[in-house]
Amino acid sequence: MSGTTPGAGDATKGLPPEQLPPSSGIPGSEREDLAPPRSNVLIKEIMRSSAVTTVLAIVLALLVGGVLIALTNEDVQKTSVYFFARPGDMLNAVWVAVYDGYEALFRGAIFNARGNTFAAQIKPLTNTLGFAAPLIAAGLGVALAFRVGLFNIGARGQMLIAVGFAGLFTFSLDLPIWLHIPATLIVGIAGGALWGGIAGLIKARTGAHEVILTIMLNYIAYYLLLWMIRTPGLLQKPGTNQALGSPTPETARFPELLGPRFPLLDLGFVLVIVATLFVWWLIERSSLGMRMRAVGENPHAARAAGINVQRIYVYAMLFAGGLAGLAGMNQVQGAVTTGITETIDAGIGFDAITVALLGRSRAWGTFAAGILFGALKAGSFSMQAQDIPVDIVLVVQSLVVLFIAAPPLLRTVFFLPKTDAEKAAKARAKAAKKAVAA
Secondary structure, three states, X not given: OOOOOOOOOXXXXXXXXXXXXXXXXXXXXXXXXXXXXHHHHHHHHHHHOHHHHHHHHHHHHHHHHHHHHHHOOHHHHHHHHXXXXXXXXXHHHXXXXXXXXXXXXXXXXXXXXXXXXXXXXXXXXXXXXXXXXXXXXXXXXXXHHHHOOOOOOOHHHHHXXXXXXXXXXXXXXXXXXXXXXXXXXXXXXXXXXXXXXXXXXXXXXXXXXHHHHHHHHHHHHHHHHHHHHHOOOOOEOOOOOOOOEOOOOHHHOOOEOOOOOOOOOEXXXXXXXXXXXXXXXXXXXXXXXXXXXXXXXXXHHHHHOOOOHHHHHHHHHHHHHHHXXXXXHHHHHHHOXXXXXXXXXXXXXXXXXXXXXXXXXXXXXXXXXXXXXXXXXXXXXXXHHOOXXXXXXHHHHHHHHHHHXXXXXXXXXXXXXXXXXXXXXXXXXXXXXXXXXX
């Protein structure tokens, strides 16, 4: 034993590190870092996804909305005076206020269990779909422009011009219903596309910013339509001297899908579904959509690859304007048929920006966001019956957008895993801090 050299029987002695066998797991030895289980990776990716972020943004907005409902409730305010004497009274009042508010929202937007008939029970859902149709159409136009890197806030002007074109060129025609409806629809969409194309063409030729262009075109469209409905022989309703346009002819109105008991759900919703399918195919499957996405990601790289960026800008704004024109046709041929006014857009052109942001500028995401906002609008009328200010609904809508625009805030509130980009940014900040300290 005394003549035995330590380690003489070790065949790995003297080998370079890269030729050593893997660790056997003996305590004190080196061991490999094992990859995390695939289930953990899958769960982490799901929690990081935009769908989860969107849902949690809605949940958090509803929670904050519930706080506002409680703060504005009279019973809660009365019981808060003696909260420390009887806290149960205030807590009960808070629960009743929030529950009644959101129950009224559900009852007015989805299903009314208090209805005497099945038709009365599902009418809120049809109202939601009817309110959502123009929001989805205009939102698709804004979302499509977003994918090309354009901030189109001119949906309002495009809607108004579409209504003006339809009224000016088709309301006086004597056509059968099967011809009058598509003629009015096509003329309106063409008007919106023309108005959007003007902004795209000016940007392509001069480089002017599309935000300024569309804002100015909104004002031009507004006052142009106002002039037309004030001028006899153009759009002004016969027999009046007020700023009121002619009503939509019976043969140009969208037919109700489920009959007169559900007046808000008409052919326009079917057209919006078709438009969503078209936008999805255009952006995600067509060669033109590939070029649009390339320009949206990096116009300089797209130009270097041989893509005509200026032409893509014009195409994008033509499509965006046409979709906003479809929203205008949903208004004049469906929701507002008693007469054209300068406010026939009902703020939909600006709400479309919110819908597109909530839908992440994706076709079906925008469709779902439009349904959500249609439900909030339909349910707001029932909430008002509970003495809840309608402004609460607007606050909830604004909070949804705010939370979606701040994903790190959501991840902090709900303890979600950080993205790789956030981890890298945190590591860079920590390294920079150490460098400064050194």
